Amino acid sequence: MAPTKNTPIAGSTAKQAPPHFVLVPHAGHGHLIPMLDLAHLLALRGVRVSFVTTPLTADRLGGIADQAARAKLPLEIVALPFSAADAGLPPDCENTDKLTENEQFLPFVNAMRVLAAPFEAYLRALAPPRPSCIVSDGSNPWTVEVARRLGIPRLFFHGPSCFYSLCDLKALEHGLHEKVGAADDEEETHVIPGMPIRVEVTKGTCPGYLLEPGWLVLHDEAMEAMRTADGVVINTFMDLEGQFVAGYQKALGKPVWTLGPLFLHNRDDEALASCGSTTAAVRHDAIAAWLDGQTPGSVVYVNFGSLARKLPRQLFEVGHGLEDSGKPFLWVVKESEVATPEVQEWLSALEARTAGRGLVVRGWAPQLAILSHRAVGGFLTHCGWNSLLEAIANGVPVATWPHFCGQFLDEQLAVDVLGVGVSIGATKPVLILDDESEPVPRHDVARVVSALMDGGEEAEERRRKAKEYGEKARRAMEKGGSSYENMTRLIESFTRVEGTKTNKP
Known part of the structure; x- marks a missing residue:
């Protein structure tokens, strides 16, 4: 599905303003890294990027911020107010690596919902125009209503493979989660319907989150955030998962931007050590x-x-x-x-x-x-x-x-x-x-x-x-490669011509 973009009328002198992407990762190391890579890639292409996270994580990313400043890249790290203690967690629990018990994980994910109010306040306080789009991690469904109220397009960033994403979507479409959850035999295998290849799962390996009430609610919210997004960004490449990308895009009916491997642009491991x-x-x-x-x-x-x-x-x-x-x-x-x-x-x-x-x-x-x-x-x-x-x-x-x-x-x-x-x-x-x-x-x-x-x-x-x-x-990330060109089209679709409104992709 080809995105639309604002194109100046032939012969006009309309000036293109660089787009502004606001990235909202989940506060976990495995979620932060690919979105940091995405932020850096976008900034290298001239896109203004705001990377929104918790105060502790923002402090850890000081090396990234300093590196961007030295390179004069338009990348800023934004810390939103957050209190883990208010959620009944230890005061320093602002990142998943601070969790010490399995029972803390779900309360931590749910505690992230309190970021919605300061996130909206941050967006409203920005000088006009509003950001071109919000790119939100799948674990942050609380961004949905903020984006809707402010009229900002929202892209869904899904951390797993596209193969997993398609399995999860097909399992939901065919009610497999309910069937597997009701099964008494934890070793019984179930086939995921609608996949281009045969995929079998058990109760413990079924796509989605853990089959417990609190996790199921979060999974349902994440899937709804995916369905209502204006597009999906995935850290993969076409030569690796082409058949699953095609199936995923067809099932969603919206653009699926494969931009990876996002780290193949000389990521600085030393700077990331601060994460x-x-x-x-x-x-x-x-x-x-x-x-x-x-x-x-x-x-x-x-x-x-x-x-x-x-x-x-x-x-x-x-x-x-x-x-x-x-x-x-x-x-x-x-x-x-x-x-x-x-x-x-x-x-x-x-x-x-x-x-x-x-x-x-x-x-x-x-x-x-x-x-x-x-x-x-x-x-x-x-x-x-x-x-x-x-x-x-x-x-x-x-x-x-x-x-x-x-x-x-x-x-x-x-x-x-x-x-x-x-x-x-x-x-x-x-x-x-x-x-x-x-x-x-x-x-x-x-x-x-x-x-x-x-x-x-x-x-x-x-x-x-x-x-x-x-x-x-490596070919996918080089100029002319599938991921490089997808990144170009993504940026173009959100590039605002001064005096016009940005179209959704």
């Missing part, structure tokens, strides 16, 4: 020096994202599995996971036993720099879309260990559709704390790492396909 924990951040040069000493393609990189945190019993199984695999590994663990003396002592012993072959990074790590290093030949990942896309764009095959929500469907995309992954076999979702009574055992960790990193026809085919998609990803 996460920096108390024990490991610098690029320390990790690069270790990787430089490893054989090309020999290292498996292990990182389970910014949210899920493993309890000691699961942490031990991961470590022993990596040790038993016999493969060189670079393992990122969260500072909160290794806070107790017991775990610290165990981890030190593991490091001593695997010295030279294994590197354990505590806290933040420069993931893009790691994945692009020639020594890295595989990635054991939780299948968050950011991580999966970063691996694919760097031509790195993956071992998949999904934890919750869309990650199970992203695993199916990587393993069954794209052919770049091998599964560890996880079937049950976990949220923040990995509280499974029976953790994934070390022999499964060792098995999947060996399958990923060894030779053999299947492993070589995964590597070949990953490299091929990586090349296509």
Whole structure:
């Protein structure tokens, strides 16, 4: 579906004013990063960008703001008033990485609704004209009414893959959520109707959020925000998910802008370090020096994202599995996971036993720099879309260990559709704390790492396909590529000619 745009009459001297995009991410690391990448890309194209978030997150993004100011980019970070304590949360809970219990997650997401009033006040206080559009994360349905009241077009930014988004939409259309939610057998498989390929899910891996009342309400609101948006922005590219993008756009009946991989424009990992924990951040040069000493393609990189945190019993199984695999590994663990003396002592012993072959990074790590290093030949990942896309764009095959929500469907995309992954076999979702009574055992960790990193026809085919998609990803972001040109058309559709009104896409 082609968007409309304001075009000056031939021969006229009408002046085009640069558009103003207001980006509203969810306050979680995995949500912030792709929208920061989008903000930077838009600003590089001359678009004025306001990036709206909570005060704590805004403070963390000081490096991004400073970098933009030095480069004279029209990008500003806007902090809206927010009190976590008013929602019954600890005072510093302004970002999901501050949550310590599974029970805090839903109250935190719901607490974000209080941002609606200061967000509207901020928009009303801006000098005319009003912003060209609002780009809002799917977890922020509270922006819908604000945009409607002010008459500002709104785009829906969906963080997962387009494959997941289409699965979720088809499941909703055919009442699959209700059917799965009423099922007694949690292992029973259900087929998602209307997909271009066969997709099976269980109660725990069904698209959407968790099948509990509070989460279902939030999911319904998010889906309505998607349906009523003026278009959808997704961090993917046509050569990766073309058939699913076509189906998604047809089902929605509105533009779907594929603009990714958004990070393929020289993202500065050092600046992004300010988004996460920096108390024990490991610098690029320390990790690069270790990787430089490893054989090309020999290292498996292990990182389970910014949210899920493993309890000691699961942490031990991961470590022993990596040790038993016999493969060189670079393992990122969260500072909160290794806070107790017991775990610290165990981890030190593991490091001593695997010295030279294994590197354990505590806290933040420069993931893009790691994945692009020639020594890295595989990635054991939780299948968050950011991580999966970063691996694919760097031509790195993956071992998949999904934890919750869309990650199970992203695993199916990587393993069954794209052919770049091998599964560890996880079937049950976990949220923040990995509280499974029976953790994934070390022999499964060792098995999947060996399958990923060894030779053999299947492993070589995964590597070949990953490299091929990586090349296509880079072409998509180059001038003339599908994502580059989509970005051009998106900006043009919101470019205001002075003296006229901006049309919705």
